Amino acid sequence: MADFVQHLHPVLQALIRAVLLVIPSLLLLPIIIWWERRLLSWMQDRIGPNRVGNITFSRTSKLVPSFLQGKKFRLFGLMQPMADFGKLLFKEDITPTAIDKLIYLTAPALALFPSFAIGGTIPWGPYRFLTPVGDVNIGVLYIMAISSLGVYGIVLAGYSANNKFSLMGGLRSSAQLISYELAMGMSLACIVMATGSLKPTEIVTAEHGPLWGLDVAPFNLIENWNILTPYGLVACIVFLICMVAETNRAPFDLPEAENELVAGYHTEYSSMKFAVFFMGEYAAMFAYGLILCTIFVGGWHLVPIRFAYMSHAFPAFGDIWNVLDTLNGSSILAPVWMVLKGLLIITSYIWIRATLPRLRYDQLMSLGWKSLLPLATVNLVVVAIWIVATKVSSPWIGWAAVAVSAVILYVLYQAINRLNTHDRVDLASREIVMVDEPPQRRELDLVDPAPATTV
Amino acid sequence: MNQTIGGVTVTPELLLFGAVAGAAALCAVGVVAFNNAIRSALCLVVNFFLLAFLYFTLNAEMLGITQVVVYTGAIMVLFLFVIMLLNLGAPQLLVEKRDPKKYIGVLLGAGMFVLLGSQLLPSLVKINAATLTPNLATFGGPEAIGRSLFTSYVYPFEAVSILLLIGIVGSILLAKRRV
Numbered sequence: 001m002a003d004f005v006q007h008l009h010p011v012l013q014a015l016i017r018a019v020l021l022v023i024p025s026l027l028l029l030p031i032i033i034w035w036e037r038r039l040l041s042w043m044q045d046r047i048g049p050n051r052v053g054n055i056t057f058s059r060t061s062k063l064v065p066s067f068l069q070g071k072k073f074r075l076f077g078l079m080q081p082m083a084d085f086g087k088l089l090f091k092e093d094i095t096p097t098a099i100d101k102l103i104y105l106t107a108p109a110l111a112l113f114p115s116f117a118i119g120g121t122i123p124w125g126p127y128r129f130l131t132p133v134g135d136v137n138i139g140v141l142y143i144m145a146i147s148s149l150g151v152y153g154i155v156l157a158g159y160s161a162n163n164k165f166s167l168m169g170g171l172r173s174s175a176q177l178i179s180y181e182l183a184m185g186m187s188l189a190c191i192v193m194a195t196g197s198l199k200p201t202e203i204v205t206a207e208h209g210p211l212w213g214l215d216v217a218p219f220n221l222i223e224n225w226n227i228l229t230p231y232g233l234v235a236c237i238v239f240l241i242c243m244v245a246e247t248n249r250a251p252f253d254l255p256e257a258e259n260e261l262v263a264g265y266h267t268e269y270s271s272m273k274f275a276v277f278f279m280g281e282y283a284a285m286f287a288y289g290l291i292l293c294t295i296f297v298g299g300w301h302l303v304p305i306r307f308a309y310m311s312h313a314f315p316a317f318g319d320i321w322n323v324l325d326t327l328n329g330s331s332i333l334a335p336v337w338m339v340l341k342g343l344l345i346i347t348s349y350i351w352i353r354a355t356l357p358r359l360r361y362d363q364l365m366s367l368g369w370k371s372l373l374p375l376a377t378v379n380l381v382v383v384a385i386w387i388v389a390t391k392v393s394s395p396w397i398g399w400a401a402v403a404v405s406a407v408i409l410y411v412l413y414q415a416i417n418r419l420n421t422h423d424r425v426d427l428a429s430r431e432i433v434m435v436d437e438p439p440q441r442r443e444l445d446l447v448d449p450a451p452a453t454t455v
Numbered sequence: 456m457n458q459t460i461g462g463v464t465v466t467p468e469l470l471l472f473g474a475v476a477g478a479a480a481l482c483a484v485g486v487v488a489f490n491n492a493i494r495s496a497l498c499l500v501v502n503f504f505l506l507a508f509l510y511f512t513l514n515a516e517m518l519g520i521t522q523v524v525v526y527t528g529a530i531m532v533l534f535l536f537v538i539m540l541l542n543l544g545a546p547q548l549l550v551e552k553r554d555p556k557k558y559i560g561v562l563l564g565a566g567m568f569v570l571l572g573s574q575l576l577p578s579l580v581k582i583n584a585a586t587l588t589p590n591l592a593t594f595g596g597p598e599a600i601g602r603s604l605f606t607s608y609v610y611p612f613e614a615v616s617i618l619l620l621i622g623i624v625g626s627i628l629l630a631k632r633r634v
Contacts, residue, residue: 148523
């Protein structure tokens with residue numbers, strides 16, 4: 001297989017890699033949509049779509065073979081996305097008249113492009129000839145660049161439809177995406193600094209090394225997934241929040257807040273044009289899930305245990321470790337684990353959607369600018385201190401420096417916070433004084449109306 | 456296999472470069488030719504995006520991706536944002552008739568063109584003769600750019616960062632005046 005692909009023309013190889021990125025993402029979309037609807041309805045104590053695709057054969061008809069008579073086949077509603085797609089395909093395609101037609105028609109395509117292109121530098125497994133599409137030296141920056149293009153589809157859709165709700169949605173979305181991109185870039189920069197490479201493939205290779213870079217007994221058995229390091233955990237949380245905001249998902253779905261803006265930027269889009277926006281959103285969710293997997297959660301390995309090292313350390317069980325290593329991702333199973341991890345992150349998306357209410361606009365902005373961006377920047381400083389301390393002395397001193405600097409920065413943060421809110425009434429956390437009395441019915445002072453005078 | 460025209464070997468890379476450059480030039484013309492402000496801004500977006508591809512074809516990956524991140528992704532979004540907020544949707548109001556600025560502008564533009572051409576052409580003529588062979592493995596990569604940025608060019612780099620800081624402080628000052 002490897003030989004066959006490597007002997008093809010380079011252009012054909014690139015095409016194969018691109019197709020292997022887009023087709024699985026497209027195939028997973030209906031499953032993701034079905035999973036979201038079922039999981040959400042389960043969390044909301046509903047049933048959700050569970051009918052489409054169920055087949056019940058007749059018990060009496062002569063046309064049904066005897067072994068099928070009366071049999072039921074359940075698909076748990078898996079065909080529901082197909083039915084929805086059919087509905088959207090045959091729906092009347094309404095195009096408003098007073099619009100900027102060229103921009104109106106290109107906006108859905110512009111919204112779809114980044115969600116498929118963003119996965120271009122993400123490796124799905126240890127097979128360099130199949131994935132990623134381009135193992136360029138600027139992989140992480142490429143992710144930032146493509147994610148920053150995502151705003152165009154939404155903004156232009158909002159503008160071109162000549163509808164105030166659409167325009168409001170587009171403006172909200174552009175403000176939101178620009179704000180959260182900074183914190184996202186900062187959190188990715190932490191990992192880039194710690195790894196020393198912009199290539200996602202090299203970040204994954206570094207993640208498969210010993211934990212915290214320590215070559216001592218309990219640490220060298222565990223993989224150095226970035227989420228298991230202190231700065232990586234902080235960066236991962238920041239990235240997760242920014243990721244939800246970048247894909248316009250609840251609780252950051254202000255651009256399509258249906259109780260304020262009808263449907264936001266896609267109010268005037270119907271039928272397949274709406275379906276393209278919908279597809280773009282879900283494809284972006286999946287792509288961001290893969291990015292989170294690659295950069296923070298160890299790429300294509302299932303569990304963070306270094307089985308390959310253990311077969312050297314404990315040669316008595318060598319074969320078992322080798323088998324486990326193969327199962328853990330050094331085989332064709334690697335893309336399977338990758339997809340499963342991506343689906344797990346999509347599950348967390350759905351869980352967040354089911355749990356948290358939508359943010360208010362000022363809450364959204366203050367979360368992005370006043371909480372996430374300073375946190376990510378401080379994290380960057382901590383990573384820099386760690387790198388310097390590790391290079392100057394030993395890894396142990398490096399981690400001690402991380403702990404000390406984190407404590408100092410936390411104390412500084414508290415001091416600044418206290419100075420800021422010294423003699424200001426904190427409106428956000430104002431205490432509500434509960435009156436400790438049972439609710440009483442206000443007694444009306446009933447005054448007798450003037451006695452009716454008899455005429 | 457590859458043809459040679461006027462001393463220049465025609466390679467697929469050169470053809471790609473020509474196609475992208477032509478499209479970028481067309482978009483640049485579109486920026487000034489469109490009456491609609493949104494269309495002009497979008498032409499500029501496409502132009503910046505294609506410029507990034509030009510950098511890619513010249514092996515300057517880092518420069519190209521920075522172009523997309525900074526200009527296409529951030530600055531042009533803000534441009535569009537402002538244009539939409541101001542709602543410059545009435546092109547007929549923007550067209551000026553018989554304005555002397557037009558003719559002066561054409562003259563100045565032609566002068567600029569001549570000036571730039573006189574500086575550029577001699578080096579363009581010599582470009583095939585020059586034996587400029589950069590190390591393609593590291594040329595334009597993040598390591599090379601970072602190294603030169605933080606060693607040879609650290610003084611201008613820091614000066615630019617202070618300039619940006621002044622810009623930020625100034626914009627806050629201007630915005631705060633109204634509060």
